[in-house]
Amino acid sequence: MEIAVLIPCYNEALTIGKVIDDFKKELPNAKIYVYDNNSRDRTAEIAEEHGAIVKKEYRQGKGNVVRSMFFDIEADYYIMIDGDDTYPAEFAHSLLEPIMNNEADMVIGDRLSNGTYESENKRNFHNFGNNLVKGLINTLYKSNINDIMTGYRAFNKFFVKSFPVMSPGFEIETELSIHSLDKRFLIKELPINYRDRPEGSESKLNTFSDGIKVLRTIFTLFKDFKPFFFFLLWAVIFFLLGLAAGIPVIVEFLSTQFVTKVPSAILAVGLEILSMLSLACALILDTVVANSRKQYELELHRVKALIRSK
Template sequence: MRIAVLLPCYNEELTIGKVIADFQRELPDATIYVYDNNSKDKTAQIAREAGAVVRREIRQGKGNVVRSMFRDIDADVYVMADGDDTYPAEFVHNLMQPVIDDEADMVIGDRHSDGSYGSENKRPFHNFGNHFVKGLINRLFRSGLRDIMTGYRVFNRRFAKTMPVKSEGFEIETEMTLHALDKRFRIVEIPIAYRDRPPGSESKLNTFSDGIRVLKTVFWIFKDYKPLAFFSIIALVLFILGLLVGIPVITEFFASGRIAKMPSAILAVGLMVLATNSLTCGFILDTIVRNHRDEYELRQSDYHG
C-alpha cells in the first residue's frame, strides 16, 4: 500500500524538520512530500535534508498547493497535515484505519471533541468563525460534523483524484468538506489533540480576510449546490417586499376604485415578477444540479483507482 504524507509549507523552517521526523517515525514506509509555497526561509532546504521529497508550487495559496498535490502524487492513502507542528503525528494511525478498512473516503481529524483546540488556539475570533461556519454547513447539508476546517485529514485515492479544487487559499478545507457532503462521500471523524504553534512560529492566517474568503466559498457553494433553497430565499424576500409595497395600493384601489400611487404599483409588480423569476431559476438550476450529481455518481462507479 502506497502512503503519501502531504505537507503544504510556507515559511516553516522552525518546525518542518520535527514534523517530518515525527511522520517518519510513525510511518517509516510512507513517502513524505513537502510542497514549498514560495517560502522565504530555509523550509525547503531543511525538508530536503530531513529526507522529504520537496517540490515547489509557485502559485501562492494553500488551495493551489493541494490542487498540485492531488494531481501530481499517486498513492493509495493520502495523509494531509500542516508543517507547523500543530497536529501530532501519533494520531495518524487512527485516522488512516477507516480508509484502509474501506469504511471512509475522507477521515477528518476532529480538534474540538477533546477541547484542545479551544484551549490551545489563542485566536478567539477563529474559534467563533469555526463554530459559525460549522453550524451553517451542518444546517445546509443536514450533517453533524464537529470540525469543518481542520487541516489534518486522510483521503483514499478515489477522493483525491476526483475532487475539483477551486479554492486558492485556506478555504480549501471548507471546500473539501462541502464537496464530500454534497457528493455523498463517506466521512468519518476521529478525535485528535491540537497544540498551538511553538514560540517564534507565526500563523499565516488572517482572521478577517480568511474568514471573508471562507464565507464567500460557503455562499457560492450554497448557490451552486443548493440552488433551489438559495433562490427560494431570494424569491421570498422579494415577495415580502412586493407585499409591503403593494398592499397599500390594493387597499386604496378597493376603497376608492382608483390607483393614485402608480410608482408603488409598478414597483410592487416588478418585485413580484422578480420573485417569480428567481423561483423559476431555482427550479431550473436544481434540475441541472441533480443531473450533474447523477453524472458524477456514474463516473464514480466507473472509477477503478
C-alpha cells in the same frame, strides 16, 4: 500499500523539520511530500535535509497547493497535515485505520471535541468563526460534522482522484467538507489533540479576510450544489418584500378606486417579477444539477474502475 503524507508549506522553517521527523517515526514506510508555496525562508531546504520529497507550487494559496498534490502524487492512502506542528503525528494511525478498513473515504481529525483547540488557540474570533461555519454547513446539509476547517485529514485514492479542487486558498478545508457531504462520500470524524504554534511561528491566516473568503465559499458552493433552495430563498424574500410594498397600494385602490402610491406600485411589481424569475431559476438549475450529479456518479465509476485496474 503506499501511504503519502502531504504537507503544504509557506514559511514554516521553524517547524517543518520536526513535523517531518515525527511522521517518519510514526510512518517509517510512508513517502513524505512537502510542497513549498513560495516561502521566503529556508522551508524547502530544511525539508530536503530531513528527507522529504520537496516540490514547488508557484501559484499562491493552499488550495492551489492541494490541487497540485492531488494531481501529482500517486498512493493508496493519503494524510494531509499542516507544516506548523499544531497536529500531533501520533494520530496518523487512527486516522488511517478507517480508510484502510474501507469504513470511510475521508477521515477528519476533529480538534474541537476534546477542548484542546479552545484552550490552545490564542487567536481572537477563531473559535467563533469555526462554530459559525460549522453551524451553516450542518444546517444546509443536515449533517453533524464537528470540525469543518481542520487541516488534519486522511483520504483514500478514490476520493483524491475524484475531487475537483476549485478553491485557491484556505477555503479548501471548507470545500473538502461540503463536497464530501454533497457527493455522499463516507466521512468519519476522530478526536485529536491540538497545540498552538510554537513561539516565533506566525499564522498565515487573517481572521477577518480569510473568514470572509470562507463565508463567500459557502455562499458560492450553496448556490452551485443546492440551487433550488438558494434561489427559492431569494424568491421568497422578493415575494415578501413585494407584498410589503404592494399591500398599501392594494388597500388604497380597494377603498378609493385610485392609486396615488405609484412608486410603491412599481416597486412591488418589480419585486414580484424578481420573485418569479428566481423561482424559474430554482426549477431550471435544479434539473441541471440533478443531471450533473448523474454525470458525476458515472465519472466516479470510471475513476474506481481505473484505480482497480492499476
